[in-house]
Amino acid sequence: MPFRALLRSEWSKLRSVRATWWCTGLYLLVVGGTGWLAAAGAGTAPRADAAVATAFTGFGVGQLVLVVLGVLAVTSEFSTGTALVSMTAVPRRTRLLLAKTLVVAVWCTLLTLLLTVVCALAAQLRIAVPGGIALLGPDVLRSSGLQIGAAALVGVLAVGLGAVVRSTAGAVGVGLALVAVLPPALALSGGQWEIRLSQALPALRVGEDAFLAATTTWQTGTAVIAAWAVGAWVLGAVLLERRDV
Amino acid sequence: MPRRRSEPRARLSAGAVRAGHPDRVIEIDGLTKAYRSRVAVDDLTVTVEPGRVTGFLGPNGSGKTTTMRCILGLTRPTAGTATVLGRPYRELAQPMRRVGALIDPRARHAGRTAYAHLRVLAESNAVPLRRVDEVIELVGIGPVAHERLRGFSLGMAQRLGLAAALLGDPDVLVLDEPVNGLDPEGIRWVRELLRDLADEGRTLLVSSHLMSEMEETADHLVVLGRGRLLADVPMADLLGRHAAVRVRSPQASLLARALERAGAAVDYEEDSALWVEGLDVVEVGDVAYLSGLRVHELTQITASLESAYLALTEDEVEYEAVAL
Numbered sequence: 001m002p003f004r005a006l007l008r009s010e011w012s013k014l015r016s017v018r019a020t021w022w023c024t025g026l027y028l029l030v031v032g033g034t035g036w037l038a039a040a041g042a043g044t045a046p047r048a049d050a051a052v053a054t055a056f057t058g059f060g061v062g063q064l065v066l067v068v069l070g071v072l073a074v075t076s077e078f079s080t081g082t083a084l085v086s087m088t089a090v091p092r093r094t095r096l097l098l099a100k101t102l103v104v105a106v107w108c109t110l111l112t113l114l115l116t117v118v119c120a121l122a123a124q125l126r127i128a129v130p131g132g133i134a135l136l137g138p139d140v141l142r143s144s145g146l147q148i149g150a151a152a153l154v155g156v157l158a159v160g161l162g163a164v165v166r167s168t169a170g171a172v173g174v175g176l177a178l179v180a181v182l183p184p185a186l187a188l189s190g191g192q193w194e195i196r197l198s199q200a201l202p203a204l205r206v207g208e209d210a211f212l213a214a215t216t217t218w219q220t221g222t223a224v225i226a227a228w229a230v231g232a233w234v235l236g237a238v239l240l241e242r243r244d245v
Numbered sequence: 246m247p248r249r250r251s252e253p254r255a256r257l258s259a260g261a262v263r264a265g266h267p268d269r270v271i272e273i274d275g276l277t278k279a280y281r282s283r284v285a286v287d288d289l290t291v292t293v294e295p296g297r298v299t300g301f302l303g304p305n306g307s308g309k310t311t312t313m314r315c316i317l318g319l320t321r322p323t324a325g326t327a328t329v330l331g332r333p334y335r336e337l338a339q340p341m342r343r344v345g346a347l348i349d350p351r352a353r354h355a356g357r358t359a360y361a362h363l364r365v366l367a368e369s370n371a372v373p374l375r376r377v378d379e380v381i382e383l384v385g386i387g388p389v390a391h392e393r394l395r396g397f398s399l400g401m402a403q404r405l406g407l408a409a410a411l412l413g414d415p416d417v418l419v420l421d422e423p424v425n426g427l428d429p430e431g432i433r434w435v436r437e438l439l440r441d442l443a444d445e446g447r448t449l450l451v452s453s454h455l456m457s458e459m460e461e462t463a464d465h466l467v468v469l470g471r472g473r474l475l476a477d478v479p480m481a482d483l484l485g486r487h488a489a490v491r492v493r494s495p496q497a498s499l500l501a502r503a504l505e506r507a508g509a510a511v512d513y514e515e516d517s518a519l520w521v522e523g524l525d526v527v528e529v530g531d532v533a534y535l536s537g538l539r540v541h542e543l544t545q546i547t548a549s550l551e552s553a554y555l556a557l558t559e560d561e562v563e564y565e566a567v568a569l
Contacts, residue, residue, distance in 0.1 A: 002371060016361035017354055081352035084319060085409065088346045089369045091318045091335040231402035245319040 006090065007098035014073060014103055023069035027062050033120035034058025039126035048129050049139040053208075055123035057159055059147050060204040063140070063154050067175040070158025072105050074236075075168040076194050093240045100158045101233065108155035109148055116144035146218050150206045153222075154179065155200060156229040163236025178228065179204055187214035202228040255550040268294045270417055270448040271316060276323035278311050278472075285311040287472035288325070293450050295416075298443045300463030300480070301452035304558055308472040309452045310348070313421050316450075329417060341370040344417040345410030350402035350426070355395035359386055359405055362394060363412060372413050385434075399426030407435070417448045424458055436462050460550035470558050480550070487548035487556055490529045493518040495543045503536040504529065510566050518542065 008154035010094050035055045045051035074097075077083040090096040124133045133140065142160045158175055165171035177201050196215045203213030206221030216224070271293035278286040287310040293299045301345045303309050314320040316327045320334035329344055337343055353362055363377045363495065384404040389397070397405065403426050412420055423439075424432045432455075439462055443449050450467075453459050458465070467481055470526040476483060494500045497519060501511045504521055507528065510521040520530055526545045533540045 004345045006373040008367050011370055012361065016358070016365065017356045019356070075355060080354045081349055081355050082323055084352040084367075085366065087319060088317050088348065089341050089366050090339065091340055105535075153406055243315075244321055 002093055003095065003099065006095060007103060009090075010099045010103040013100075014107065017076065019072050020069065022166075023065050023072070024111060026109075027065040027069070028115065030065060031058035031062035031115045032118045034061065035115070036122045036126065039119075039122040042127055044128045045128070048131070048133045048137065049143075050126040051123045051129045051133055052120065052139045052143045054127065055119040056116075056143055056147060056205075058119070059115070059150075060113075063151065063204050064176060066108050066151055066154045067179060068172055069108070070155045071162040071168060071171040071175055073100055073104050074159055074162025075171055082151045085125055085177055086244075087245050091138045092125060094237045097159070097163055097233075097237050097240055101156055103151040103161050104155045108151040112151035113147045118148055120144065126137075133181075135185065142218075144220065146206055146208070149222060150204075153225045153229040154202070157225070157232050160229065160232030160236040162235075163240050164232060178202055184211035200224060259524055261329070264272050270295050270330060271303070271419075271450060272328045272331075273312065273316070273325070274327075276312065276315055276327055278308070278315060278320060279323045284472050286315070286322075286469075287418055289469070289472070289474055291474060291477050293448055293467075294465070295448040296443060297448045297464035298439050298449045298451055298462050299452055299467055300459040301467050302454075302456075302459060302554060303452075303469035303475075305454070307469040309419055309469055311472075312469070313346075313348060313419050313452065317344070317348065319348070320340045323478040327388075328413055341366065341372065341413035341415065343415050345413060345414070345415040346418075347403075347406040347410045347420045347423055349421070350399060350406040353394045353397075353402065353405070356393055358391050359397070359408075360390045362405065363408060366409055367412055370400070370413055373456070375413060377413075380411050383411065384408040396482060400428055400431055403427055404431070407438075410475045415447075418442065418450070420449070420451045422452055422454070424453060424455060432458060435487040456549070456551035456554055468554065475557055483553050483557075484548050484550065487553035488522075488525075489548070490521040490524060490526050490544065491518055491544040491546055492529050493543075494523060494533065494534070494538055495541065496538045499538065500533055500538045500540075503532050503538065507532045520546075521539050 035058050038057045039055040042051070042054045047053060051206070077086055086096065087093055118136055120133070124135060127133070161171045162176050165174060165196060182204035183198045183201045186194040186201070197222065198214040199216045202225040203221065206218050208218055208221060209213060268293040272289050276286055276289040277284065289308070289312060290364060302310050309321060315322050316329060316334060318333060333345065347413065360377065363380065364374065367374060367377050367427070373379060381387055386401060386404050386408065394402070394405070407423060410420065424435050427435060434457065439449055439451060440442055443464070451463065458521070460480070463480055465479050466476060467474070477515065490530060491514070492500065493516070497513070497517055501519055504511050504519070504524065509521045509523040509525060509529070514520050514552050524532070530543055
């Protein structure tokens, strides 16, 4: 079975349900809207990187929408019974999951790419910075690259969680706990081990968001999200192969 | 019930031939599926052959659906194997082009349109999209093809499920209760469709709980009871086995004794006619003639599939009761 055919099928699957478009619209609105409002509210910033960070604030909450999008791509198949038909049509389940994951990850990447441009424009047009902000300067490119990578990885993580848990409520709950609830909760409790643990969770904005997590370097944050994404995905694939539909 | 077959093997696919058993398109060998609290399928061995409709019967919970799910690789057997065209289903490349399946008409996303549902399936197996339009017309859901599935009745969903099964123009069809929820016109349409597909040499395994429907459609029967094989027989044999002869005579008791000597099982009807099993109408007539007994009525009673089936599954229940 050519893999391209599977990708085409999964893309048709994703775009033929409304939940995808609700999530897409919400993600664009939340991240883009927050970016413009935050930039307008800030007005000035001492350096370009601070201005970009302000305009990119919305990605923190926005990634929660991507969790829902990725989880639903899998769990809606189980809740509606479509999984029965899908796995009869494509009995090689790991390939099926891989195709679905790629489609979700690429969709998350494209939306985030669009949003980084929107938010970078917000920073450039709305925030006064000594020397200005170059749209293709190192500050913008670094932040954009990180957000795009994090969004794709969050998509993979969500698909993996969906395959492991199978229930929408369960997988969304676990996903939100991992990226948005536990990291700040642990960080706030303040103990050394709690902060370590917080940093080992796939926090929003790859650990650069000081409000919602114990901060880490972006390298550590990205590596942590990647590890969680790969771990959840592999577990999901193994369980998908082994369990009855 | 012999039926004319037009080139029964012509369409048989290479896979089965390569495996060396061209007649064993679906091969179930020692299949067992045990859940925590019960055994759904118990050491089932059966083969399904091409060019005929094999009816798959059994009471509720007898393991029909579980068996079909094992054939399609959806459920992992506890023991034994199920192969299609000589290999496990999960090893088939582009399986929709080889095997069409209908397991659960409710397996659909309510927010998707019928067309999108079929398009997703067609694309996954590299089936050209014009085939989607073809099957939509074939099953008669053209007017609602672009409506969301939320509003589909069970009958419409069955038609959609059949459309999905037929998408890849497969040689093998595994259909669980395909007429469930259809109106009389739809039932007749499915019957003719299955008949045509079998006459083209395809292999059909079709479960149903509608006995009258099966009687019209199936050539061969596989009957399950409590997960075990009760019968694997041509329809005509099963009906013949449960056929009887009704005979009325003014010398009923003499005739009954004569018939029993000839090997028949004889019962008295309410109107003092005799109900004879084990001999056909010619033999009963001959016995009466040779015994010099007068006969006032001699009637062939053909069994309905329903009565034959009930007798068969009743035996199973009695056997179970004794075994306990």
